[in-house]
Amino acid sequence: MELRIDDRRVFAATYGREPDPGRPTVLFVHGAAMDRTVWTLFGRYFVRHEHNAIAVDLPGHGRSEGPPLESIPAMADWVAALLDAAGIDSAFLVGHSMGSLAVLDAAARHPERARGIVLVGTSAPMPVTDALLDPARANERLALDLLTLWGHSARAHVGGFSVPGMWMTGGGLRLVERAAPGVLFADLDACNRYADGIERARAVRCPALLVLGERDSMTPARAVRDLEAALPVSRRLVIRHGGHQLMSERPNQVLDALAEFVG
Amino acid sequence: MPGPRYLGFDTLSLHAGQPPDPATGARAAPIYQSASFVFPDADHAAGLFNLERSGHVYSRLSNPTNAMLEERVAALEGGLGALAVASGQAALHLAVATIAGAGDHLVASRSLYGGSHNLLEYTLPRFGIETTFVDPRDARAFRAAIRPTTRLLFGETVGNPGCEVLDIPAIAEVAHEAGLPLLVDNTFATPWLCRPIELGADLVYHSATKFLSGHGVVIGGVLVDGGRFDWDASGRFPTLSEPHDGFHGLTYTEEFGPAAFITRARREGLRDFGACMAPTTAFYVLQGLETLSIRMDRHVANTREVVAFLEGHDAVEWVSYPEAKGHPDRELASRLLPKGAGAVFSFGVRGGRAAGQRFIERLEVFSHLANVGDAKSLVIHPASTTHHRMDAEALAAAGISEGLIRLSVGIEDPADLTADLGRALRASQR
Structure with a gap:
């Protein structure tokens, strides 16, 4: 699906069916330097189950025109604008990593648009170490490697991926290699500067589901306590041995949790 | 650090x-x-x-x-x-x-x-x-x-x-x-x-x-x-x-x-x-x-010994291995294949089709068959086997000379490989 927001071309995967305002909608927001394709299995599920599924390419990512948005609140406002452009009043908002902060912020500041939020691989705040920010700022290859190395659990580096024949870390690396220069840094910088997560969480009025990886070294499960406490109604799933890239590491478990939450 | x-x-x-x-904890691949x-x-x-x-x-x-x-x-x-x-x-x-x-x-x-x-x-x-x-x-x-x-x-x-x-x-x-x-x-x-x-x-x-x-x-x-x-x-x-x-x-x-x-x-x-x-x-x-790198290193080491042996043998007209002297891709191979150019190569036996056939029939350690990449050493003489219907002219058009022998060097003791080749080369010239 192609839309225009702020006079820029926007792309979102809808899995063979244009959104129908009469159906419930699940909207997916990807993480730093990634794109819509991280949500394909999940989007296809919800479309078959009579939902709209919309997996966006944030500006400057995938097929959407740039530049990347500069802050998490800007991403949240863009999500609301995208729902407007798609003719959708409200949706279950699902975000991974940076995308989880965007949907958290959107649910707090545009409460009428969020029927529920799912935060995958999340924490608030979401500090980013200089060891990653510096090479990202310089567009060095090291940043992509660190993102891939730290983004997957030690088990994921051995493989045994449930999608047959796919080498998980290789696929993750190829995806972030596609990001244009500057995009990774812009995204990481936005995460690093976002200080309002806990305050925003207190303003959320819809149910929230947290999907966390037991071995996530980028957004460790232990760093989520304050966020979880601030959300009024939340559920939490900690995936055993899971890392940060949970949609590729444990797709069936993430889908089961999403399907139960969305209903 | x-x-x-x-x-x-x-x-x-x-x-x-x-x-x-x-499901079972099996350590080997089920x-x-x-x-x-x-x-x-x-x-x-x-x-x-x-x-x-x-x-x-x-x-x-x-x-x-x-x-x-x-x-x-x-x-x-x-x-x-x-x-x-x-x-x-x-x-x-x-x-x-x-x-x-x-x-x-x-x-x-x-x-x-x-x-x-x-x-x-x-x-x-x-x-x-x-x-x-x-x-x-x-x-x-x-x-x-x-x-x-x-x-x-x-x-x-x-x-x-x-x-x-x-x-x-x-x-x-x-x-x-x-x-x-x-x-x-x-x-x-x-x-x-x-x-x-x-x-x-x-x-x-x-x-x-x-x-x-x-x-x-x-x-x-x-x-x-x-x-x-x-x-x-x-x-x-x-x-x-x-x-x-x-x-x-x-x-x-x-x-x-x-x-x-x-x-x-x-x-x-x-x-x-x-x-x-x-x-x-x-x-x-x-x-x-599970043993790929170990085997390939041994394949390459043996190949280098075999290539050196053949280069010094009177019954050998030429050796075509990317690391061999005079091979047109020697420099390229050193850049793209620094650990070795593999274990499959060809050489020419002096004496053409008949000499090639005598050579191949006297080998004992090398196995005469249509395959490469076995741990065992393999050999084939296209002019008398896979391409036997072709005359010299047709073979040349396919880039194959009548005395061309293709080896796939295995991981046996290299001295046994060169001894086997030496015996067969001597026989090929009789």
Whole structure:
């Protein structure tokens, strides 16, 4: 699906069916330097189950025109604008990593648009170490490697991926290699500067589901306590041995949790 | 303090794709000898068919043992995914058929394994796919042969039987300038000696029958997707960038991004052409991969001894090995194959066809057969076997002289190999 927001071309995967305002909608927001394709299995599920599924390419990512948005609140406002452009009043908002902060912020500041939020691989705040920010700022290859190395659990580096024949870390690396220069840094910088997560969480009025990886070294499960406490109604799933890239590491478990939450 | 790093090649050779079996704890790769896999419920079944759920349905499409092999080869080659198939030929056909159809065109090295040459020269034209063959040493010839209908450039890391080394970075540049992918047959080099994807290739395949399995016990192939080629930008690959009627309108680049090619190859190619690998075969290849680097180092070390022996022998007219003195690709091989140029090469016996036949019949350690890449040393004399119907002129046109002998050097004691060759060479000159 192609839309225009702020006079820029926007792309979102809808899995063979244009959104129908009469159906419930699940909207997916990807993480730093990634794109819509991280949500394909999940989007296809919800479309078959009579939902709209919309997996966006944030500006400057995938097929959407740039530049990347500069802050998490800007991403949240863009999500609301995208729902407007798609003719959708409200949706279950699902975000991974940076995308989880965007949907958290959107649910707090545009409460009428969020029927529920799912935060995958999340924490608030979401500090980013200089060891990653510096090479990202310089567009060095090291940043992509660190993102891939730290983004997957030690088990994921051995493989045994449930999608047959796919080498998980290789696929993750190829995806972030596609990001244009500057995009990774812009995204990481936005995460690093976002200080309002806990305050925003207190303003959320819809149910929230947290999907966390037991071995996530980028957004460790232990760093989520304050966020979880601030959300009024939340559920939490900690995936055993899971890392940060949970949609590729444990797709069936993430889908089961999403399907139960969305209903 | 050293920074974080990916698992190394030997660790991946042993572990990639194969954590302890989640069902039993088995440390060795279990052979999932089952045609089908039970669905937990009807919705889960529908989800598997609709690419919502990850898992296995039917062993023509995927199998847990095969998946271990696919992950491992993808990891070793630096790709994002792979497909295990019935043979190297099945892998080549699958690569071509996934992105080309009637009216399309390929540009290939003219120095190819005979079976690959036959497929491209004689069989695919019956299905409307034409191939132009060019000198693998001439990047300009690859460029000049590209047409608006070209869909793929193709060559072997080390050519057969002349050991031409493909300048993968140069040919990849030609391909990418034209918006085309480069496919490389990396059978002779294996990922231990050369990783074509790191050098710019987009797709890689193996006859796993050879060095990957390494013991001459199975027939199999593996096709690896590097995941870097932009199928959308090129605009020439509607099988990947436009809706697929055979899968309910799925557009592979839209939904699978970097994995578009390998996803269509499985969902269409394995499903419809059906050239799948048996799980027991996958097990044997996995066993072979566990010792890949150790075996390849020994293959190369033995080959170097054999090449040196042959270069100094009066009954030998020439030796064509990329590391040998005077080989036109010696410098290129030192750059692209720094750990060694493999263990398959050819040389010429003085005395032509008859001498070649006498030579081959006196060998005892080398086995006279049609294969390469076994742990045991192998030999073939094309003029008296695979190409016996050809006269000297026809052989020359195929780049084969009457005295050409092809060796695949194994991992036996090297002194026994040179002694065997020496005996047979003396006999060939009587």
